[in-house]
Structures are given as structure tokens and as C-alpha cells.
Amino acid sequence: MSLLYATHARIHLGNVRDNLRAIRAAVGPSRKVLIAVKANGYGHGAVEVSRMAEASGTAEWLGVATVPEGVQLREAGLRLPILKLGPTFPWEMQAAVEAGVTLAVCSSEEADAAAEAARAAGRPASVHLKVDTGMGRVGVTQEEAPALALRLSALPGVELGGVFTHLPVSDAADPAWTREQISRFRAAAEAVQEAAGRRLLVHCANSGAVLAHESSWLDMVRPGIMIYGFRPDAETPATIPLKPGMSLLTRVSFLKRVAAGTSIGYGRTWIAPRDTFIATIPAGYADGFNRLFSNRGRVLIGGKSYLLVGRVCMDQSMVDLGPETDVAVGDEVVLLGRSGEAEIRCEEWAEKLGTITYEVTCQVSPRVTRVFDPY
Ligand SMILES: Cc1ncc(COP(=O)(O)O)c(C=O)c1O
The missing domain is CATH 2.40.37.10 (Lyase, Ornithine Decarboxylase; Chain A, domain 1)
Incomplete structure (x- = not known):
């Protein structure tokens, strides 16, 4: 192989696809799979990983962190629904709506801004309601969630399609705290659906939960690190076989x-x-x-x-x-x-560097050519 820069990352798209098939075999055919492709697919190439997933039918949703990440996927021709996982500033919203990126609505102010963006874009804003059930990062509280669901349902141009939360210790050896968090989230999601007056897509399972908490799988799972071949933590049970990406x-x-x-x-x-x-x-x-x-x-x-x-x-x-x-x-x-x-292995780097595998692959810089294995 002749590359103008010898230092390169080989991306084993066939391995990523096999990891997705292994996830599907575990969670069953009726659940949807959202793959986290933010941060350039954890360094693996967001567009190529997403194209592989779309072409092979191994994922139904794509997850991004920023509006430009969503726009990049649309410009590359991807048609799968895209969820932006965190809050969005009002001035970013119109571009997201125009690109058909589903917004995570974390507050009533954001709900109003989504309606305004829908009006300005001339098309509906698709949104999922984000509840904070213990991550302590973003989202409304469980108590506030039904009122936000009511408001979202009443706003013109806003289409509430889902409700979700995030799990901070699903990868830990002790499952107790996450089990309790999942049951609180299930109750919150019920209340949200009652307020909205219809069924929504309910989801919370990151890689740790896909591997260790079947009760979290619900309507959709949201794996990131495991699709690239790594467990989130050495403590997380290795219940699904994974190959490095x-x-x-x-x-x-x-x-x-x-x-x-x-x-x-x-x-x-x-x-x-x-x-x-x-x-x-x-x-x-x-x-x-x-x-x-x-x-x-x-x-x-x-x-x-x-x-x-x-x-x-x-x-x-x-x-x-x-x-x-x-x-x-x-x-x-x-x-x-x-x-x-x-x-x-990536785990060896992570241990030597005092960090996690996520940071290792994310830090492979843009200068390093990505060479994609056929799949
Ligand atoms: C909201 C949300 N869901 C899912 C994921 C995927 O997490 P993981 O890579 O641990 O599977 C992330 C990643 O940070 C996230 O922020």
C-alpha cells in the first residue's frame, strides 16, 4: 500500500459490522439500535462507519454530539435518522432541523426554541425528551418531565418521538445502582408517554447497559464504544464477543x-x-x-x-x-x-496512559490517514 503519510489507522469495518450483528443477536430483532458515531466515530470515521451500518442494515439510528457532525452525515448522503445526544443552542437549531437531525430537548426553553427553529426552517422539528435520572449532566428532572412532554406535544411544528436518559455506572461491576436507575427511568418514561398521550421510543442503554443490563434495552439501545470493539471498562461483563475496529x-x-x-x-x-x-x-x-x-x-x-x-x-x-x-x-x-x-490492544494503551479506551481512539488525530477495510 502506498500512502503519502506512512502513519495510518486501518479501520476494520468488517469487525465493526460483526460487533453490530452480535449486538443484534443479543437484543433481538424488534429493538432498534442507535450507534454513537460522534467524535468522528470515536476516531474510526463517522461517515464510513455510518455508511457500513446503513448498507448492511445493522443500525436504525445514528448518534452525534454536534450539529456539524449531523450535517456532515447528511451531506455524505446518509438517510438514517440522526439523534443529537445533548442540548442545542437556539442559534444552532435551524441548521439541525434543516438537516433532519432529531434534537434532544433538555428544558422548556429548548422546547420553545425548537418550535421557533421549525417555523424558520419551514419543516417540523423532530425531538426526543431527555430526562436526567442520575447522570447529573443534562436533561429535566423526573418530576419536570411530564410537564415538558405536555408542552412539547402542544407546540406547533414540534414532533415528540422519544424519551431517553443516560446511565453513569452501567459499566461497573456492581449492578445495583443502575438497576434502580433503570426502574426509575421506566416509570418516568411511562409518565412522559401518558402526558404526551402516545407511545414514544424509550431508550437508555449505552455499551455498559447493553452488556450487563437487559432490563435497560427497552425500545432502542445506544451502543458506542462496544461497536468499535472495546468494553467500556475492564469490570464490565464480556457477554457479547467484540472485535477491534x-x-x-x-x-x-x-x-x-x-x-x-x-x-x-x-x-x-x-x-x-x-x-x-x-x-x-x-x-x-x-x-x-x-x-x-x-x-x-x-x-x-x-x-x-x-x-x-x-x-x-x-x-x-x-x-x-x-x-x-x-x-x-x-x-x-x-x-x-x-x-x-x-x-x-487499546486497553494496554489506556492502562499505560491512565485513561479509557474511548480517549485512546478519539485521540488518533486527523493527520493520520484512515484506510478502510472492505466489508
Ligand atoms: C447519550 C449517550 N448515549 C450513548 C452513548 C454511548 O456510550 P458508550 O460509548 O459508553 O456505549 C453516549 C456516549 O457518551 C452518550 O452520551
């Missing part, structure tokens, strides 16, 4: 033999303890190859594991190959993914 690869750009005592990189933080071969790779923190990997990370070349030495630079990093090597300039280097029998 991304590998991160580059090539050796420079190779040299250095004498014992030679320093490598900024700050001279690594001094060769023996004569050794050092490979340089064109990947650095501007690619999402975190600087915290300095003297701690590892890469795979030809199925073998090698340590990063010296500081990770903005665009380059160095690898200790040892005193004997058959590695050559141009050889493939795996930063994330499989090489022969060896593998570096």
Missing part, C-alpha cells in the same frame, strides 16, 4: 547503529547501555501517539515487541532494536493491533 500502523523511516553511551531524543532521557540499533518511526504525539509513552511504550515489528526509547516527539519516535537486527527501513511497525502472534 482499529489498528494503528507506520513504517521504519530511519535506522542506525549507535555506540553504548549515545543519547536518544529530547532531554537526553535515554542513554544506550550497549551498542544497539535504533529505529526511528514517523509517529509522534501530534498523531495521538501519546508523549506519556516516552521510555514506556512499545511497538511490534515482524511479530516482535520493542521498547520506545527517549521522548516521543511531535512527529517521530525512536525504538531500541537491540545489538542484532534484521529490521530494515520501510518495515511495518504496529503501534496498535496485531503483528504475527503478538498484539498491542
